[in-house]
Amino acid sequence: MPELSERDAACISTLRSAVMRLSRRLKNQRVEESLSPTEMSVLATLARxxxxxxxxxxxxxxxxPPSMTRIVAMxxxxxxxxxxxxxxxxxxxxxxxxxxAEAILDQSRAKRDAWLADLASGLTEEEWAVLRAAAPVLERLAQL
Structure with a gap:
């Protein structure tokens, strides 16, 4: 891990914790209960x-690879x-x-987007500005 200032280390810790909690909550917003999170992830990868x-x-x-063979078979x-x-x-x-599969993914995205939009509706305009600025950075981190 690179040397971080105390402030940056605290930021990283807060980010990790918040992303994990938000991710868990988003995963609970499911359309198709018969699919595991791994199966949904594979479908999303194929769509992307x-x-x-x-x-x-x-x-x-x-x-x-043997695990993926089983997932694909299911x-x-x-x-x-x-x-x-x-x-x-x-x-x-x-x-x-x-x-x-594409219909399930579309429905799932719509449900999760609606849930997140509802959650974010309580943000102030200043918080929205920060969120708009942070979203591309978070997307970049997710791609690394």
């Missing part, structure tokens, strides 16, 4: 990044993904989301 091999999905989701059984032959390497498959 497009079709991928199970190995690519495993790397993006930071899980072992999602396929629920008709939320489909496997198709890889266009260049017939030994592999490419996984893509179905329209049903």
């Amino acid at each position: 990044c497009g079709s991928a091999t199970p190995g690519e999905l495993a790397r993006r989701e930071h899980v072992q 999602l396929e059984e629920k008709q939320l993904v489909r496997r198709e032959p890889h266009p260049e390497d017939r030994r592999q498959v490419v996984v893509s989301s179905t329209e049903q």
Whole structure:
């Protein structure tokens, strides 16, 4: 960990704690109770990044390939993904989301956005200004 001033270390600690609590609360705003958070994450990755091999999905989701194979199989059984032959390497498959999965993700995003907007409606204009400035920075941290 880099050397931080006492003030910056306190900021990091507050940020970690707040992000974790907010994340837990957002995860509770679910549309489809039959899907695990991991399954929802895989569907979101497919929506964000497009079709991928199970190995690519495993790397993006930071899980072992055999675990991803099981997750994909469960999602396929629920008709939320489909496997198709890889266009260049017939030994592999490419996984893509179905329209049903995309509808679930859209509903989930809408529910979570509404919940968060309701929560944020109590902010002052000054707090909104800080939030607007912080959102791109938080997005950048999430991408690193």
